[in-house]
Amino acid sequence: MNHDTYSDAYIQDILTSVKTIAMVGASAKQNRPSYFVLQYLLSKGFDVIPVNPGQTGKEICGVMTYASLAEIPRPVDMVDIFRNSEAAHSVTLETLKLSPLPKVIWMQLTVRNEEAAEIAEAQGVKMIMNRCPKIEYARLSREIGWAGVSSGIISSKKPKLRNNFQQYGLAERPNRK
């Protein structure tokens, strides 16, 4: 598929269907973008598992970190790759060895590897490249507008409130196949 643009529906279906996300390259440093994303996705109810060999056996945001995808002891729905475009290739191959096979591989903003995407898609894995799940969740839920950022969305539907103050969420789209 074309990876220059994604429909909002494609991204929303992914974000409302995955529950467990392995984040490869998650940092324990509070000022790193990967830490921001990990913390945000946890706050939205995702079961996020940090993968970082330098942090093995330690917790990031209160969650146990694993050295590799293969060491995660439970099934993973999506792998979020916070590595450079070249490294994303080997992370993709490691993902494809997991059983059960994850449904989605998501490469972060600036990360893109077409060859890896072709291999993964041939096995029925959905791909997203050069995007950030935090930005996309915040955009589709409309939270991102609180920071004056353009969501690109026109809708007369009310945002979905989550339990806490200032928490929007994502609903499953009604006509989803």
Added chain:
Amino acid sequence: MADQNPGFSTLAVHAGATPDPATGARATPIYQTTSFVFEDVDQAAALFGLQAFGNIYTRITNPTTAVLEERVAALEGGTAAVAFASGHAAQLGVFHTLMEPGDDFVASNKLYGGSINQFNHSFKNFDWNVIWVDADEPQNIADAITPKTKAIFIESIANPGGVISDIAAIAKIADAAGIPLIVDNTLATPYLCRPFKHGAHIVIHSLTKFMGGQGNSMGGIIVDGGNLDWSASDKYPMLSKPRPEYDSLVIHETFGNFGFAIACRVLGLRDLGGAISPFNSFLILNGIETLPLRMEKHCANALKVAEYLSAHDAIEWVRYAGLKDNPYHALAEKYLDHGAGAVFTIALKGGYEAGIKLVSSVEMFSHLANIGDTKSLIIHPASTTHKQLSDEQKTAAGAGPDVVRLSIGIEDADDIIADLEQALSAG
């Protein structure tokens, strides 16, 4: 509206707004509150650390103002926007993010008189140095750029002289230098001109003018084009270097193509304090919903009035780029859709005294220092807005002693013309 690009009028009505999720209110509520309750200390820490989206304090973000910001960002085709208490506050916010003491920027010498004052005098206190050039010849800008130059500043339609800038040519110069082109788009509004399409990197507005459009609220805004790599050089440490205010966070790396807007908010607006009132944001937001309709009428009226004045015996010249014989008409055709705006200047054969007489004799026109109201407005810049400039600066800015500035409203054109006719023929 999934996955199709809405048109301008649709964006003007809808962008940024949702029904209120707590009450279903369809109009954007006025969140007239200073502060927002934290769920718990962890959420508070995440908000203060910029790790979560949400509101803390209305000096930094406010849900009513946020709708205004998202709407203007959408209308301009930018990634994000930050509203301020006035256009001047927004301008200070832009340069605060870009400049360090000793730096300079290149600006067109044909600007709103208030901007000329701000750049010439107030900015000097920060050791930010303006280099004035005649931007009609874009090469003058390229020649003026120094290793310390951090930005180029122009107006899409200059106030008051009706000068149109060659945005695309100037944007190329900015790109070659790795610095942003800042366009003040106040007089054009995004309905007439979308500077990002032509390569500009930052757009600012005085929302006080045509955007709000009804002369009731001060406001300003910065729009981030999301199209400059702030980390390509060491010129912009606010964006590309770890920030001590936020635990060594690097703003461009973290926020990507809306990092400039975030920096203007969390470093500029937070610390400089020029926050817009939520009530003003609400009024301006309502004004923007009718921006396309108003601008059509403003421009149509302005052209009729300019044509009438061009043929009048008491008038030396009319500087309106919508007139075919105007030297900026070709640039207006290239950069402006739907018309050449509604603010222009005229020179009176009777000089300074005739200018004073005209502003004193009008009955429907209001003699005041604003532009971009539904009402027609008139002013004699040499004795008011441009009074503090030197004679050379007045003339360079198109505000010589014989010049009167008109801001044409959305009344009936015949009545506007009748008022000018009686004032020009008054004894």
